[in-house]
Amino acid sequence: MKTPQFQGTHLFDRLCWAKENLDGVQSDYRVVYEDSVDECAKILVPDPNWMACALQGGILPPVQVYWELAKDEAKPDFVKHTRGHLLHNTKPVEAMTEEQALEYLIMKDCPQHVWRNWDTGNKPKLVICRKEQLPGTREWRNAWKITEELSVTDLAA
Amino acid sequence: MALGKIKADTLEHSTAGSLDTKYVVAGSPRAWFQANLETPVVQQSINIASITDVQAGRHDFTYTNNFAQRTYACPTGGGGSTSNNTLANVATPTDGKLTSKVRADTQYAHTTVFDPAECCIASIGDLA
Numbered sequence: 001m002k003t004p005q006f007q008g009t010h011l012f013d014r015l016c017w018a019k020e021n022l023d024g025v026q027s028d029y030r031v032v033y034e035d036s037v038d039e040c041a042k043i044l045v046p047d048p049n050w051m052a053c054a055l056q057g058g059i060l061p062p063v064q065v066y067w068e069l070a071k072d073e074a075k076p077d078f079v080k081h082t083r084g085h086l087l088h089n090t091k092p093v094e095a096m097t098e099e100q101a102l103e104y105l106i107m108k109d110c111p112q113h114v115w116r117n118w119d120t121g122n123k124p125k126l127v128i129c130r131k132e133q134l135p136g137t138r139e140w141r142n143a144w145k146i147t148e149e150l151s152v153t154d155l156a157a
Numbered sequence: 158m159a160l161g162k163i164k165a166d167t168l169e170h171s172t173a174g175s176l177d178t179k180y181v182v183a184g185s186p187r188a189w190f191q192a193n194l195e196t197p198v199v200q201q202s203i204n205i206a207s208i209t210d211v212q213a214g215r216h217d218f219t220y221t222n223n224f225a226q227r228t229y230a231c232p233t234g235g236g237g238s239t240s241n242n243t244l245a246n247v248a249t250p251t252d253g254k255l256t257s258k259v260r261a262d263t264q265y266a267h268t269t270v271f272d273p274a275e276c277c278i279a280s281i282g283d284l285a
Contacts, residue, residue, distance in 0.1 A: 011222040012187060012284055015204050026198065043210040047190075047199045050206045050221055060221070066257070069223055069285065073256055080226045081256060084285030087222060109207045109219045109258075138195065138272060141213040 003058030011087045014059045015049070022056055024048030027098060030134060031106055033114050033126040034146055041144045043134065046105055054104065057095025061087050063107045102128055123150050186279035187229075188220050194235075194263060194272040204280075211260075214270030219258040222284050227254055229282025235263060235273045245273035256285060 001021055006014050031044035046054075053059040065086045072083060096104060106115050110126065118126040127146055135144065169175040188204035197210050199218075209217040231254075235245035246264045253260025259278060264270055 010284075012204060015221060019203055040212050042212075043197075045198060045208045045210070047202055047205040047207055049202055053221070066223075070257065081223060081285035084223070084225060087285060105207055109209065138213065141210075141272075 001056075003056055006058055007091050008089055011061065014092075015053070018053045018056065018059055019049055022049070022052040025051040025055060025098075027051050027102070028130050028132075029098065029102055029128055030131050031102060031110065031126065031128055032134070032146055033110055033118075035111055035114055040142045041146055044105065044109060046101065050105075051098070051101060054096045054101035055098065058092045060093055060104075061090045062093055063104050065090050066108050067112075123148055183283075184281065186281050187222070187224070187284050189277070189279040190218060191275065191277045192216070192218075193274050194261075194276050195274050197272065214263045214272060215253075216261050216263075216272075216276070217253065217258050218261065218278065220256075220280075223256040224280065225256065225283040225285045227251075227256055229280050231259055231278050231280050233261070233276075233278045235276040236265075237273060237275045245271070245276065247273075247276055247278065249278065 004017070026048045027046045029046075032041050033044065034041050050060075068083060068086055069081060072078060072081060093104075106126065114125050118124055123146060125146070127150065165178055167175050167177055168181075188202075190199050190202035190205045190208075192199045192202075192208055194210075194216055197208055197216060199205055199208050204221050206219045206221045209219070211217055231249045233247035233249060235247045244265065246267055248262045248264075249259050250262055253262075259280060261276055261278060263273055263276060265273075
């Protein structure tokens, strides 16, 4: 199905179009990351409707738009977004592969200090894995960590 | 959109009175989801980009279209765990609520952290 020309259309209206016209895509991939040494690992899971939009193309705004809105919200005097038009008027991104979609989602929803420095340290701060590679039960969930056996150089290779 | 459009500022019933349709528009959820937090995975949704499993009993849900302010409303519901067939208390703490995401803290009996098989939040407010 061809995506309508959506630049200038409210993003929520595009999402309604997608929900009506695209089948959701449940990803088998998970993003595991450590935000702080004192906390357990966090697991990021894409939403199936969002993934369908990413694979379809022409719906989602560039990820930089979210960074701009986050900058605005981080200001101490923030009350209300005044640059929401960036979501609706910026040219939507083209169709992505599932791998590209995960990279986009990491840059959108993981803290920047994690993904910008994922490979600085003895072990990676962020790993993409298959859901089968996670523990089978949630027992000891608050003790989950990225294994020390993974090295940054191994991953780079 | 290719479909037809009905434009009306007011809906009027023959005896029960009338309703300004701006309340229908403004009162509809602009994001909602139903998620299984045992897995965890989002099963039904609109305007949700991802779920982050933060720790036991705590999950963050991010929006694709941010809300305009952090003061949007979040009615919640949940329960039905296979290991603990009970009603879940789903809280949305303000320190985990941004225009870009909502945090769901889940417990049963108001005391014990758990991850229910069903967690639902509908977010109502103005979008950015």
